[in-house]
Amino acid sequence: MWTEEAPVRSVVNRVGHQLQKCLSEKGLCLLVNHGISDEKLKTAWDHLDDFVDLPNDVRELYIRTGDDNHGYVRPGVERFDGKTPELRHAFNICTLNATNLPEEPLPGFAEHISSLAQDFKALSRFILQALAVSLDIPQSFFLEKHSHMLSGDHDNESTLRLLYYPPIIEDTDDKNDFVKGSCIYSYQRCLSDQPDFRPESNPRDEINELDGNEENKNTTVRQLPNGEMIRCGAHTDYGTFTLLAQDSEGGLEVKLPGSEKWQRVGHLPGAILINCGEILSIWTKERYPALPHRVVIPEQQHIRSRGRHSIAFFCHPDNLTMISPNDLPNTEAGTDTVDKKPRKKSFKAAKEKVYNAYQLIQKRFRETYGQQNSH
Numbered sequence: 001m002w003t004e005e006a007p008v009r010s011v012v013n014r015v016g017h018q019l020q021k022c023l024s025e026k027g028l029c030l031l032v033n034h035g036i037s038d039e040k041l042k043t044a045w046d047h048l049d050d051f052v053d054l055p056n057d058v059r060e061l062y063i064r065t066g067d068d069n070h071g072y073v074r075p076g077v078e079r080f081d082g083k084t085p086e087l088r089h090a091f092n093i094c095t096l097n098a099t100n101l102p103e104e105p106l107p108g109f110a111e112h113i114s115s116l117a118q119d120f121k122a123l124s125r126f127i128l129q130a131l132a133v134s135l136d137i138p139q140s141f142f143l144e145k146h147s148h149m150l151s152g153d154h155d156n157e158s159t160l161r162l163l164y165y166p167p168i169i170e171d172t173d174d175k176n177d178f179v180k181g182s183c184i185y186s187y188q189r190c191l192s193d194q195p196d197f198r199p200e201s202n203p204r205d206e207i208n209e210l211d212g213n214e215e216n217k218n219t220t221v222r223q224l225p226n227g228e229m230i231r232c233g234a235h236t237d238y239g240t241f242t243l244l245a246q247d248s249e250g251g252l253e254v255k256l257p258g259s260e261k262w263q264r265v266g267h268l269p270g271a272i273l274i275n276c277g278e279i280l281s282i283w284t285k286e287r288y289p290a291l292p293h294r295v296v297i298p299e300q301q302h303i304r305s306r307g308r309h310s311i312a313f314f315c316h317p318d319n320l321t322m323i324s325p326n327d328l329p330n331t332e333a334g335t336d337t338v339d340k341k342p343r344k345k346s347f348k349a350a351k352e353k354v355y356n357a358y359q360l361i362q363k364r365f366r367e368t369y370g371q372q373n374s375h
């Protein structure tokens with residue numbers, strides 16, 4: 001579809017026009033024919049499973065220290081709402097030349113994951129150009145602001161994150177904390193090749209999450225008031241956009257722009273989802289709104305007793321890029337055509353005082369990692 005340096009102009013234009021429609025209306029897009037094979041994604045998940053199976057003291061050697069975002073994050077360390085632990089293992093890769101990868105206990109890990117990170121970087125560079133086209137601004141506009149992705153020079157926070165959510169095994173003794181269980185990629189359950197945005201009623205829609213729910217202020221149990229549990233709390237991503245590949249276990253839910261309902265995003269085999277982050281939302285004055293999303297645990301016992309995998313690539317601007325809603329050249333997105341909509345906090349803050357990408361992202365890391373982050 002493209003080469004990293006010179007994507008075919010007509011393809012950039014076509015994708016740009018599609019992005020314009022779906023990102024402004026839905027805040028997300030599903031990408032197909034993106035060039036990253038399903039096999040390559042599954043092999044990465046196999047490597048992550050092998051990592052999670054390593055003894056605790058070996059895993060500890062690769063732990064994220066907070067000096068940068070690189071490394072292993074144990075279940076329970078991240079807290080999107082500031083208090084409720086996320087039930088997942090994460091491995092962050094922030095550079096193509098990472099030295100602290102578990103190559104010794106897991107031969108092949110480093111090479112495979114670095115190559116996958118390179119693929120996601122190339123895809124992101126393509127999307128950055130298509131995004132510019134979609135906003136009718138020079139094709140290189142965003143590319144120039146993301147020139148240090150994965151360079152390892154601490155000038156850019158872009159990150160490839162491998163994720164594993166352990167099975168939920170009901171256990172009356174409450175000892176089931178973060179069980180690593182067997183996991184199968186159950187592609188046979190994907191009956192449709194269409195994305196599954198379900199508008200029908202969902203029992204969870206009526207339920208507020210722990211965030212803002214007075215009754216649950218002090219609890220740390222990842223449970224909705226109706227007893228349903230969630231794997232990853234509701235949040236918007238911090239950067240420009242996120243590329244997300246998920247296995248067929250399901251659970252990802254989004255709030256589309258203008259809606260308060262959580263809607264499921266079904267698994268489209270091979271597709272990668274793009275969702276807008278807070279920085280793109282600031283740049284475009286919310287024409288491309290940051291997409292609230294979360295991962296819930298499937299209701300059916302036999303599905304929740306399996307693990308779930310995903311891979312996210314968080315595309316961030318270079319750290320010193322100032323992020324202002326007035327940056328975009330004077331186009332429809334660069335004028336205040338949508339000023340009557342209620343504004344998000346991040347947008348208002350950016351309008352009042354301009355921060356650089358590093359300051360905005362570190363503030364969000366502090367909120368997510370709390371005391372455990374050394375920044």
Ligand SMILES: O=C(O)CCC(=O)C(=O)O
Pocket residue numbers: 161163232237244246252293295309310311312
């Ligand atoms: O695992 C997923 O599908 C979503 C992960 C996510 O939203 C995140 O890590 O920011």
Ligand SMILES: [Fe+2]
Pocket residue numbers: 235236237242293
């Ligand atoms: Fe996210």
